[in-house]
Amino acid sequence: MRNLFTILLIFITSVSLYSQDFDYRNILKKSIPATKDMSVVFNFKNTTVRIEESNDGKLHLNYALEFKGYSRKQIAETLEKISIKTAQSNNHITLEVNSNKAIQLINYSVDNEDKLLFKPSNTSIKTKTDNDSVVRISKDSLLKVIQRNRTPNPEQFLQQFTFFKGNDRNNMFNEVSSKRVDIMKSKFIIKIPPFIKLNINAENSNIYFGGEIQNELSISQTKGKLNVEELRNLYNNIKLNNVLSFDAERILGGTYNLKSVYNSNIASISQTEIKSEFSKIEIGEIGKQTKITDFNSEYWFYNWSKDFDHFGLFSEYSKIHLFYPKTNHSMKVIGNNTKNIIGQNFVANLQPTKTGEKYTMMTKDPHPGEALSGDIYFDIVHGIIYTHEDSIKKINK
Structure with a gap:
C-alpha cells in the first residue's frame, strides 16, 4: 500500500518569542522506523x-524556522512558499522539500526603504603583487577554514555592510547590526541510520553532513554548497555541477565528479577517485590510493600522508601547485606541451609534438635504504606544474 501526503504549512505550531525574541515555527517533525x-x-x-x-x-x-523582526503576515507568506512532501511505499521513502527562493542557514532582510551596501575593510581586500608566492598550508589550517565556513556568525557577517536610504548612498548609517536587520534561521536536521542507502538530488541547496557518515551515498547536486565532516564509503558516488563550494574535512572512498566547482577545500582524502573539470580544489593531505582525472582545473597539493602508497594524476589543460612529500617517495611525470615552473627562477618546457606523443619530463628516485611512503605519477598534457620547495633530482627536458 502506498501512502502519499503533503504537509500543509497553514497548520503549523508556533512557540512565540523563543530564544532572544525569535518566533519559532515547527514545519516538519517525523520519525520512521x-x-x-x-x-x-x-x-x-x-x-x-x-x-x-x-x-x-x-x-x-x-x-x-526561527524568525526575528518578521510580522505575522511576513511569516505566513514565507511558510506558504515552502512545499514539503513525503511518500512511503514498502521499504522506500521519498522526501521532497521545495522553496520558491533560496533558504540559507541564516537569512537577512531589511525594510523596503533601506538598502544594504557591501563595504569591505581594507584588510579584506587582497591585491596581487609580483612578489606573491604560494605557501604550504597545513591540514589543520585547512580544517579551520572548513569549520569556519560551516558556522556563520551573524554579527561578523553584518560588519561587512552599511545601510543607506532609498537611492541616496550619501545618507548611510555607520553601523549594521543584527538588531536592525530582520533574521530568519533555518534548522532542518535529518538523522539517518548508517545502514540505509541514501540518494540525494539537490538544486541550489546547501547540504551539511555532520560527524562520520558511513552510508552509501549517491548525490547529484547543482548549485549551492556541500560541506561534510567525514564521508566514509567505498561506493559513494558524488556528482557536483556548478556548485559554489565543496568543503570536506575527510573523504575516504568513492568517486567524485566535480564540474565547475568554484571553491573546494578538502582537508584529507584517501582511497578516492576525483573526476573534475573547470574547478578550483585545494587538498590539505593526500592519503592512500588517490586518483585524479582532470580537464582545465587548478589544484593545490599541500601535504602527503606517511603511507600514501600511490597517487595518480591524469590531466589536460590543468594548473597544478605541487608541494613534495616530506618523507621518502618516488615520482615520475610524463606529458606533452607542458611547462614546469620551479620556484621563481627556473622553467622547464616540454614542447608540443605533432603526433601528441608523451615524453618523460621529470623523475625522482626514492632514497635507498629508507621506508617508501609512496610513488607519484603525473600524466599531464597542455598543463602547468608549479613546484614549491623543490627537491627534484633529475629533470628531462
Missing part, C-alpha cells in the same frame, strides 16, 4: 539541511 533493506531519496530545491547519523535505528526528519 528503518530496516536494512530500506532505500531513501531526498529531493531538495532552495533548501539548507544538515544530515547526521541516527543511533536509534530510526529516520528522523525535523524542520523548523
Whole structure:
C-alpha cells in the first residue's frame, strides 16, 4: 500500500518569542522506523539541511524556522512558499522539500526603504603583487577554514555592510547590526541510520553532513554548497555541477565528479577517485590510493600522508601547485606541451609534438635504504606544474 501526503504549512505550531525574541515555527517533525533493506531519496530545491547519523535505528526528519523582526503576515507568506512532501511505499521513502527562493542557514532582510551596501575593510581586500608566492598550508589550517565556513556568525557577517536610504548612498548609517536587520534561521536536521542507502538530488541547496557518515551515498547536486565532516564509503558516488563550494574535512572512498566547482577545500582524502573539470580544489593531505582525472582545473597539493602508497594524476589543460612529500617517495611525470615552473627562477618546457606523443619530463628516485611512503605519477598534457620547495633530482627536458 502506498501512502502519499503533503504537509500543509497553514497548520503549523508556533512557540512565540523563543530564544532572544525569535518566533519559532515547527514545519516538519517525523520519525520512521528503518530496516536494512530500506532505500531513501531526498529531493531538495532552495533548501539548507544538515544530515547526521541516527543511533536509534530510526529516520528522523525535523524542520523548523526561527524568525526575528518578521510580522505575522511576513511569516505566513514565507511558510506558504515552502512545499514539503513525503511518500512511503514498502521499504522506500521519498522526501521532497521545495522553496520558491533560496533558504540559507541564516537569512537577512531589511525594510523596503533601506538598502544594504557591501563595504569591505581594507584588510579584506587582497591585491596581487609580483612578489606573491604560494605557501604550504597545513591540514589543520585547512580544517579551520572548513569549520569556519560551516558556522556563520551573524554579527561578523553584518560588519561587512552599511545601510543607506532609498537611492541616496550619501545618507548611510555607520553601523549594521543584527538588531536592525530582520533574521530568519533555518534548522532542518535529518538523522539517518548508517545502514540505509541514501540518494540525494539537490538544486541550489546547501547540504551539511555532520560527524562520520558511513552510508552509501549517491548525490547529484547543482548549485549551492556541500560541506561534510567525514564521508566514509567505498561506493559513494558524488556528482557536483556548478556548485559554489565543496568543503570536506575527510573523504575516504568513492568517486567524485566535480564540474565547475568554484571553491573546494578538502582537508584529507584517501582511497578516492576525483573526476573534475573547470574547478578550483585545494587538498590539505593526500592519503592512500588517490586518483585524479582532470580537464582545465587548478589544484593545490599541500601535504602527503606517511603511507600514501600511490597517487595518480591524469590531466589536460590543468594548473597544478605541487608541494613534495616530506618523507621518502618516488615520482615520475610524463606529458606533452607542458611547462614546469620551479620556484621563481627556473622553467622547464616540454614542447608540443605533432603526433601528441608523451615524453618523460621529470623523475625522482626514492632514497635507498629508507621506508617508501609512496610513488607519484603525473600524466599531464597542455598543463602547468608549479613546484614549491623543490627537491627534484633529475629533470628531462
